[in-house]
Amino acid sequence: MSDLPGTDSSADEIRRAVEAPPTRVVVIGGGMAGLVAARDCARPGFAVTLLEASDAFGGSVASLDVGGITVDAGAESFATRGGHVAALIDELGLTEDVVRPNPAGAWVRYGSRTVPLPKAGLLGIPSSPLATDVVAAIGWGGALRAYLDRLMPVLTIGKEKRLGVLVRKRMGQKVLDRLVAPVATGVYSAQPDDLDVDVVAPGLNTALTRHGSLSGAVGELRANAKAGSAVGGIAGGMWRLPAALADAIAEHGGVLRTGAQVVAVEPWTPQEPAEEAEATQAIGATDAVAATVDAVTASAPDPTADLPARWTVRLASGEELPADVVILAAPASASLGLMATASPDLAPLAALDWPPASSVELVTLILTDERLAAAPRGTGVLVSDAESSDVRAKAMTHSTAKWAWLAEAAGPGRHVVRLSYGRAGKTSETADLDDDALRAIAVADAATLLDIPLTESEVDAFARTRWTNALPYAALGEGERIARVRDAAAEVEGLEVTGSWLTGTGLASVIPDARSSAERARGLRWKALTENL
Structure with missing residues (x-):
């Protein structure tokens, strides 16, 4: 036996940490972000409940x-x-x-004319304005106008934030209308004049300043991209993919529920004994018998049901779920509404000028x-x-x-x-x-x-x-609104927010953000178990 001071108490703390009930995580929203976050929390043994208001998981991946x-x-x-x-x-x-x-590859149609989409481009912006496929798409007049991009003064470069204005200024209206607009609107569901260059094409403005032309900048970004299909x-x-995620969550003991609309996420408050007594007296004779039968036949009572929690998740059905961590992975309007119920400090976010x-x-x-x-x-x-x-x-x-x-x-x-x-x-x-x-x-x-x-x-x-679709993530001003949401949510411990409205559409954006939210949720468990050691 060790004579070191504090050894016994430290051992008790470690034992309690090991034997502590699993952290209860409620994920609201069963799209791809919610599925990914729920799976990452279920894998290490957290008690995960995934709630989806519709009748299917996966969102737009269906x-x-x-x-x-x-x-x-x-x-x-x-x-x-x-x-x-x-x-x-x-x-x-x-x-x-x-x-x-x-x-x-794809083709592009302008008016009544359809031609192959030029290969060597970025969001439809050509890296070689005089290439054969570019000339075929916009004609010699349009191609020569686009080539003037290489002759424009360097001092006017790198100042424009709007994609449409930048392309129009550097390469002309035909490149914008016939090449860039069809691609940009298809990807981002917004007009080019509303898109932030630094969001839709990171590094383009910097490369433009370095090369002295937009086409040169596109060429650099393409050269730096990894070979292979994008x-x-x-x-x-x-x-x-969502089907496999749902199976994985269930395999790790998670609970998946559809048709479960959440109306509020509120700070947990313990129920007073008097309230418990009143609730018991309110049960009629028939309900009491049914409750007794349920209690006897239940396969395994929830050991965490009566433990203190950080949140109470209220469903439209009237059901209440305790949660130590809540991950909001619902669409923008639903998430903003639930954030307002979680903390009065988050309520003003819904009033921002969301498109x-x-x-x-x-x-x-x-x-x-x-x-x-x-x-x-x-x-x-x-x-x-x-x-x-x-x-x-x-x-x-x-x-x-x-x-x-x-x-x-x-x-x-x-x-x-x-x-x-x-x-x-x-x-x-x-x-x-x-x-x-x-x-x-x-x-x-x-x-x-x-x-x-x-x-x-x-x-x-x-x-x-x-x-x-999600909100136009790449629209000008959206980045500032999203930053305000993230900063405000970060101040509320035990509440995470993720989803395509914050990351932009596309699994390559949604998945890493959802995994980060799950990682932060797991970190709270470690913090709670070790803060007294």
């Missing part, structure tokens, strides 16, 4: 059964930058199923037409928002031309084509249309974009899916 094929209803790929998505996929045992898209997918569909969330409607068509086997428009078409446009869709993806696994699943002669409707800042053109009307528009748009006459007789199946 499956759709149409025409006897299971396809992605939302996100169909992931950005490979940073390696964050690949690392998670590997942990879940899906690495062997990672696939790359057809390198043929995007990847999962054979069978990206929806397999409206955009919405998009995806139409999936299963077509039977041998002419599509030639992939006449590569992997798809991005459509410029021009007054002369003869289609309503903002983009079309020839999914079976893009993904070999999907072509195999569809079978010979069958093709999956997906069209996207809804532009940032504009009223939805499809929200009030019934299925027959939208189907007719989609078939006509697909025929125009593919340059193949199609009729509804070639349509084997049709489906529509509406998504409300």
Whole structure:
């Protein structure tokens, strides 16, 4: 036995730390951010409950059964930058199923003209303005105007924050309208003039100053990027990723609940004995018998149910859940509302000048037409928002031309084509249309974009899916609002906030932020167990 002072008390503290009940973590929002955070908290043994208001997990990474094929209803790929998505996929045992898209690439349409999207570009900004594919897209006049970028004075460089203004000033209106706008709006759901250059293209302004031209800056950023495809997918569909996450959470003892709408997250207060007595007396004879039966037949009582907590999570059903840590992974409006219930210091955040969330409607068509086997428009078409446009869709993806696994699943002669409707800042053109009307528009748009006459007789199946996108993360001023949210939330111990409205859309942005929130939540456990040692 040791004679060192304090040894016995230290041993008692360590024993209590080891034997302490698991930390209760309630994750609100079962999209990708919530699933990732919940899984990372469940792995080390935390008592995790994941609450999702809708009837399915995964958010916009979801499956759709149409025409006897299971396809992605939302996100169909992931950005490979940073390696964050690949690392998670590997942990879940899906690495062997990672696939790359057809390198043929997409086309772009302006007015009634469709051409291949120039290869050597960044967000549609060409690195070589006089390249053959650039000239084909914007004509010699547009290409020569873009080349003037290399002759502009250095002193005017690196000052512009708005992507649209920068491109227009340096390379001209044709590059902006015909190349940059279709790509930028497709990725960020916002007009180029509203996008922050430093957010959508980090390092571009610095490289521009260094090279003296926008095209030179694009060339540098492309040269510094890792070789290989910028995007990847999962054979069978990206929806397999949230499904694997949900399975992993359950395997580690986590509880997953759909249809669970949370109305408040409030600081926990112990129930007074008098209140407990009143609650007991309020139970009628029948309820008392039922409660007794439940108590006898319950497989295992929750050992943490009566322990002090940091939070009380209130559901619309009236149910209350105790939580030591709450991770908010819901959309912006829901998260901001719940933050206000958690602390009065967070209430003003909801009143900030948040831009409206955009919405998009995806139409999936299963077509039977041998002419599509030639992939006449590569992997798809991005459509410029021009007054002369003869289609309503903002983009079309020839999914079976893009993904070999999907072509195999569809079978010979069958093709999956997906069209996207809804532009940032504009009223939805499809929200009030019934299925027959939208189907007719989609078939006509697909025929125009593919340059193949199609009729509804070639349509084997049709489906529509509406998504409300996250706030335009890359819009000017959004960074300051997000910083205020993060700074304020950091002052409230035991409350974490994550999600695409804070990180920007795309799994490469969402996943690392969600994992960081889970890491901070786990850190609170260590802090609580060691602060008295």
